[in-house]
Amino acid sequence: xxxxxxxxxxxxxxxxxxxxxxxxxxxxxxxxxxxxxxxxxxxxxxxxxxxxxxxxxxxxxxxxxxxxxxxxxxxxxxxxxxxxxxxxxxxxxxxxxxxxxxxxxxxxxxxxxxxxxxxxxxxxxxxxxxxxxxxxxxxxxxxxxxxxxxxxxxxxxxxxxxxxxxxxxxxxxxxxxxxxxxxxxxxxxxxxxxxxxxxxxxxxxxxxxxxxxxxxxxxxxxxxxxxxx
Amino acid sequence: xxxxxxxxxxxxxxxxxxxxxxxxxxxxxxxxxxxxxxxxxxxxxxxxxxxxxxxxxxxxxxxxxxxxxxxxxxxxxxxxxxxxxxxxxxxxxxxxxxxxxxxxxxxxxxxxxxxxxxxxxxxxxxxxxxxxxxxxxxxxxxxxxxxxxxxxxxxxxxxxxxxxxxxxxxxxxxxxxxxxxxxxxxxxxxxxxxxxxxxxxxxxxxxxxxxxxxxxxxxxxxxxxxxxxxxxxxxxxxxxxxx
Amino acid sequence: xxxxxxxxxxxxxxxxxxxxxxxxxxxxxxxxxxxxxxxxxxxxxxxxxxxxxxxxxxxxxxxxxxxxxxxxxxxxxxxxxxxxxxxxxxxxxxxxxxxxxxxxxxxxxxxxxxxxxxxxxxxxxxxxxxxxxxxxxxxxxxxxxxxxxxxxxxxxxxxxxxxxxxxxxxxxxxxxxxxxxxxxxxxxxxxxxxxxxxxxxxxxxxxxxxxxxxxxxxxxxxxxxxx
Numbered sequence: 001x002x003x004x005x006x007x008x009x010x011x012x013x014x015x016x017x018x019x020x021x022x023x024x025x026x027x028x029x030x031x032x033x034x035x036x037x038x039x040x041x042x043x044x045x046x047x048x049x050x051x052x053x054x055x056x057x058x059x060x061x062x063x064x065x066x067x068x069x070x071x072x073x074x075x076x077x078x079x080x081x082x083x084x085x086x087x088x089x090x091x092x093x094x095x096x097x098x099x100x101x102x103x104x105x106x107x108x109x110x111x112x113x114x115x116x117x118x119x120x121x122x123x124x125x126x127x128x129x130x131x132x133x134x135x136x137x138x139x140x141x142x143x144x145x146x147x148x149x150x151x152x153x154x155x156x157x158x159x160x161x162x163x164x165x166x167x168x169x170x171x172x173x174x175x176x177x178x179x180x181x182x183x184x185x186x187x188x189x190x191x192x193x194x195x196x197x198x199x200x201x202x203x204x205x206x207x208x209x210x211x212x213x214x215x216x217x218x219x220x221x222x223x224x225x226x227x228x229x
Numbered sequence: 230x231x232x233x234x235x236x237x238x239x240x241x242x243x244x245x246x247x248x249x250x251x252x253x254x255x256x257x258x259x260x261x262x263x264x265x266x267x268x269x270x271x272x273x274x275x276x277x278x279x280x281x282x283x284x285x286x287x288x289x290x291x292x293x294x295x296x297x298x299x300x301x302x303x304x305x306x307x308x309x310x311x312x313x314x315x316x317x318x319x320x321x322x323x324x325x326x327x328x329x330x331x332x333x334x335x336x337x338x339x340x341x342x343x344x345x346x347x348x349x350x351x352x353x354x355x356x357x358x359x360x361x362x363x364x365x366x367x368x369x370x371x372x373x374x375x376x377x378x379x380x381x382x383x384x385x386x387x388x389x390x391x392x393x394x395x396x397x398x399x400x401x402x403x404x405x406x407x408x409x410x411x412x413x414x415x416x417x418x419x420x421x422x423x424x425x426x427x428x429x430x431x432x433x434x435x436x437x438x439x440x441x442x443x444x445x446x447x448x449x450x451x452x453x454x455x456x457x458x459x460x461x462x463x464x465x466x467x468x469x470x471x472x
Numbered sequence: 473x474x475x476x477x478x479x480x481x482x483x484x485x486x487x488x489x490x491x492x493x494x495x496x497x498x499x500x501x502x503x504x505x506x507x508x509x510x511x512x513x514x515x516x517x518x519x520x521x522x523x524x525x526x527x528x529x530x531x532x533x534x535x536x537x538x539x540x541x542x543x544x545x546x547x548x549x550x551x552x553x554x555x556x557x558x559x560x561x562x563x564x565x566x567x568x569x570x571x572x573x574x575x576x577x578x579x580x581x582x583x584x585x586x587x588x589x590x591x592x593x594x595x596x597x598x599x600x601x602x603x604x605x606x607x608x609x610x611x612x613x614x615x616x617x618x619x620x621x622x623x624x625x626x627x628x629x630x631x632x633x634x635x636x637x638x639x640x641x642x643x644x645x646x647x648x649x650x651x652x653x654x655x656x657x658x659x660x661x662x663x664x665x666x667x668x669x670x671x672x673x674x675x676x677x678x679x680x681x682x683x684x685x686x687x688x689x690x691x692x693x694x695x696x697x698x699x
Contacts, residue, residue: 045494078234081234089563104266104269105266105269108273119605120495120605212660212663
């Protein structure tokens with residue numbers, strides 16, 4: 001099994017064959033895990049107040065989906081089917097613990113803000129969904145690509161929502177002021193003209209409304225995705 | 230050897246092997262990173278203390294990389310004191326006291342709680358840094374108040390929060406809010422404790438009244454409660470040690 | 473320091489699992505098409521939360537936390553197993569769900585008929601693990617507080633899913649723009665409900681109320697908040 005995987009790695013072309021490419025690009029658009037498959041919203045939206053948090057969370061999820069898919073795919077022929085769900089959970093949980101410990105050690109400030117939401121990656125349905133639906137039945141390399149694509153689709157949406165919320169809610173992007181200085185008494189840029197941040201964007205419910213609007217835009221452009229009710 | 234994948238023995242064997250492998254990996258990772266994580270906590274605490282005692286321009290230069298060095302420059306932990314609830318110094322290591330844990334712990338008696346007091350030296354003057362903790366609207370808030378050499382004037386402060394509403398309650402970390410505390414006194418001429426009162430924004434400076442934050446009333450009230458409860462212990466100590 | 477009642481009420485309203493933390497959104501969106509199924513899932517979530525959070529609380533305080541093993545003897549007092557908490561919590565949740573499913577099937581077939589199909593769904597419901605993780609993060613000091621928190625969170629989740637299911641049943645007769653139908657409008661409605669729930673924020677309960685001398689202060693504060 002592993003021999004085939006190594007072989008397919010050697011020539012460049014089949015590595016990113018059309019089919020493999022699709023594994024990455026599909027989840028980004030028409031098969032997005034969040035807006036289409038409705039998976040993994042749980043841990044996503046509460047931390048999209050700042051772009052930096054969204055990026056770290058997105059990268060953590062990509063790490064877990066890629067590594068998890070790889071491990072499950074490598075083990076797929078030895079996992080006893082009776083306990084496969086538990087094995088998948090253990091793999092997911094261990095990877096998340098690794099992410100959490102590393103974040104705590106190297107990015108303590110962001111780790112503090114993400115608090116319990118790193119732990120909640122375990123129950124992110126994308127992870128378990130991809131393990132069960134793809135990695136259990138496919139070779140390692142496509143599984144890695146699939147994990148990467150789905151992780152990226154999730155991360156992309158997180159960052160997109162975070163951009164809206166941080167830009168309009170705090171007037172910054174990645175902590176850098178975009179509209180000028182908003183400190184009372186020393187306003188500059190747009191603030192000097194009377195612009196004010198929309199504090200509403202920072203409150204949790206607005207994340208849902210933004211995702212709703214993203215779904216709206218996506219489905220207006222691709223009519224086949226529309227639901228009857 | 231032909232393995233029957235569905236047999237109970239195989240399932241058990243697999244489960245045990247998995248647990249051992251996962252356990253080993255995680256335990257070694259956790260041990261390997263533990264020192265760094267603990268150090269992060271220590272550095273954070275030192276940063277908070279420094280932020281309270283230094284003026285804004287200097288405090289902004291403090292980050293994780295130089296906190297340790299600056300902390301050692303100003304603060305000698307050997308001079309730090311541990312007080313009991315009556316403001317009497319007792320034995321103990323001030324830096325190791327986790328006031329957050331004590332605050333949350335309902336079973337701990339008030340009389341068993343310990344209160345750390347850090348003593349710093351800056352430009353030949355003594356500064357006293359008092360860590361305080363309380364609750365805001367959404368979660369815990371904390372801070373450090375810095376009292377000057379006269380043992381009654383607030384010369385600096387820093388506040389932190391976990392998840393106060395951005396733009397409203399979260400503004401307590403901003404310099405403009407901290408500025409409102411500086412110059413307030415915690416003891417009157419007789420050395421008696423005078424509690425703070427947070428008042429509505431914009432009513433102008435008055436003694437013992439600190440302007441709250443518009444729209445962040447509950448967080449501001451939380452800061453008031455936290456400062457008064459925290460300071461009341463130290464006030465007794467300051468009173469008995471005032472020249 | 474919060475009173476137990478305080479924790480309970482807060483968990484239902486201002487710290488609602490769905491509206492403030494988006495926990496359990498997957499099943500919330502998938503199983504909210506009719507009120508009947510929503511009630512079933514909501515009840516199952518309350519049940520599982522109330523069972524798992526106290527168990528995880530004991531696990532956290534007598535096994536995982538730094539120094540938690542000191543009851544075994546002084547030489548164990550320095551052990552800190554908290555890095556294992558994620559894996560332990562999820563294992564506890566998964567096995568308790570399994571156990572509960574078997575017990576309910578054996579001893580209460582009627583209840584099993586109502587809740588049975590939802591129980592497996594719940595093992596990977598974020599609100600259950602979320603309940604355990606929040607319990608750990610907030611360091612509740614007694615078992616009673618942890619239980620009150622879990623019951624409150626469960627009830628909050630129940631209210632949320634039943635409310636959205638009722639709205640979705642009605643909205644079928646409305647003329648929603650085609651691209652928004654189904655998922656899109658559900659998201660937006662949930663957002664609006666979340667905003668409505670935010671008005672529960674800052675309610676003063678228990679001890680805090682006693683401290684306020686005159687009711688006018690409260691009015692003053694509310695007005696101040698609106699500024």
